[in-house]
Amino acid sequence: MENCCPAHPFVKWAGGKAQLIEEIRKVLPLDLEKRKHLTYIEPFVGGGAVFFWILQEYPNIERAIINDINQELVDTYHVIKNDVENLILSLQELQQEYISLALPERTAYFLEKRQIFNKKNIHNTNLAALFIFLNRTCFNGLYRVNAKGEFNVPHGKYRNPKIADENNLRACSQLLQKVEILCGDFERTSRYADPNSIFYLDPPYKPLTATSAFTSYTKHGFDDSEQIRLGRFCQKIARKGALFIESNSDPKNINSQDTFFDSLYETFLIRRVSATRMINANASKRGAISELLISNIANRQP
Ligand SMILES: C[S@@+](CC[C@H](N)C(=O)[O-])C[C@H]1O[C@@H](n2cnc3c(N)ncnc32)[C@H](O)[C@@H]1O
Numbered sequence: 001m002e003n004c005c006p007a008h009p010f011v012k013w014a015g016g017k018a019q020l021i022e023e024i025r026k027v028l029p030l031d032l033e034k035r036k037h038l039t040y041i042e043p044f045v046g047g048g049a050v051f052f053w054i055l056q057e058y059p060n061i062e063r064a065i066i067n068d069i070n071q072e073l074v075d076t077y078h079v080i081k082n083d084v085e086n087l088i089l090s091l092q093e094l095q096q097e098y099i100s101l102a103l104p105e106r107t108a109y110f111l112e113k114r115q116i117f118n119k120k121n122i123h124n125t126n127l128a129a130l131f132i133f134l135n136r137t138c139f140n141g142l143y144r145v146n147a148k149g150e151f152n153v154p155h156g157k158y159r160n161p162k163i164a165d166e167n168n169l170r171a172c173s174q175l176l177q178k179v180e181i182l183c184g185d186f187e188r189t190s191r192y193a194d195p196n197s198i199f200y201l202d203p204p205y206k207p208l209t210a211t212s213a214f215t216s217y218t219k220h221g222f223d224d225s226e227q228i229r230l231g232r233f234c235q236k237i238a239r240k241g242a243l244f245i246e247s248n249s250d251p252k253n254i255n256s257q258d259t260f261f262d263s264l265y266e267t268f269l270i271r272r273v274s275a276t277r278m279i280n281a282n283a284s285k286r287g288a289i290s291e292l293l294i295s296n297i298a299n300r301q302p
Helices: 018-027 049-057 071-082 084-099 103-119 124-137 166-176 186-192 224-239 260-264
Strands: 038-042 061-068 179-183 197-201 243-249 269-276 288-295
Touching (some): 018 049, 018 243, 018 269, 018 288, 038 049, 038 186, 049 061, 049 166, 049 197, 061 071, 071 084, 071 166, 084 103, 084 124, 084 166, 103 124, 166 179, 186 224, 197 224, 224 243, 224 260
Parallel strands (some): 038 061, 038 197, 061 179, 197 243
Antiparallel strands (some): 243 288, 269 288
16 A cells, blocks of 8 residues: 555654555545645654655645654655755665675664764755665664654664665655645644645554553653643634544553543544554554544545
């Protein structure tokens, strides 16, 4: 699914939503492709699996706004939009150097590049190249930072990682030309809410168990009070006439009495869909479980 369209995510990202796309499609308004003056907004864009898909699937989307709190990720979107050819050259150089090394030397090379990346005193385009390089060569394509905000994922052991994917980067760059790219807290996107707007929200999921927590995309984390703040945000944009779809975890997988989201979103529609969790330290726990799609779009059959 991830590679169905010319432009697809240029990084692997925890919580990537490629597998939920068909379920999201079922929740979208039936007449979406006929709507005019549409604005698409994604406040937690991450790797952008849904963003890249929806912009190509619905070319009538006139304008899009993407946002994420991760500064390095957002800077990379900007570089892909504005300086893609130089980015490709830097990535090709990294790819040639890395692939020519034997495994132990690759680890040393990776650690050296990680250190340069964490110092952040290089030109934006080179920093974006390192961001993509580290994502392609680190363990599981994770992005995790320590308390100081430093990327600290260890080296992965992929034999032949695709570091410079020129065709995809050019396709992403073309698509990004009509996109406004923001970095900050999700709340600042509420100003784009109006009756011609549609939001897809994919926040860090509420962890189902203490050990399944994966909320360190940034040093700030995302706890229950953040989930409640997001619930209020959805009410606010809905009042302004915007449509929204949010995905989140389903606490009922663990405790059938847990009504956290059912209460928080009681005025909206909640659909339970099946998904496979990708980020879990314990490989045996990567089975299918249910996830939530919460929305205010009522024109579909359940
Ligand atoms: C589940 S991921 C999104 C995954 C994405 N849909 C994909 O397909 O790759 C959640 C994203 O929210 C971002 N984030 C965390 N807290 C945030 C906040 N307060 N405001 C905006 N973005 C935030 C993280 O940096 C992360 O990229």
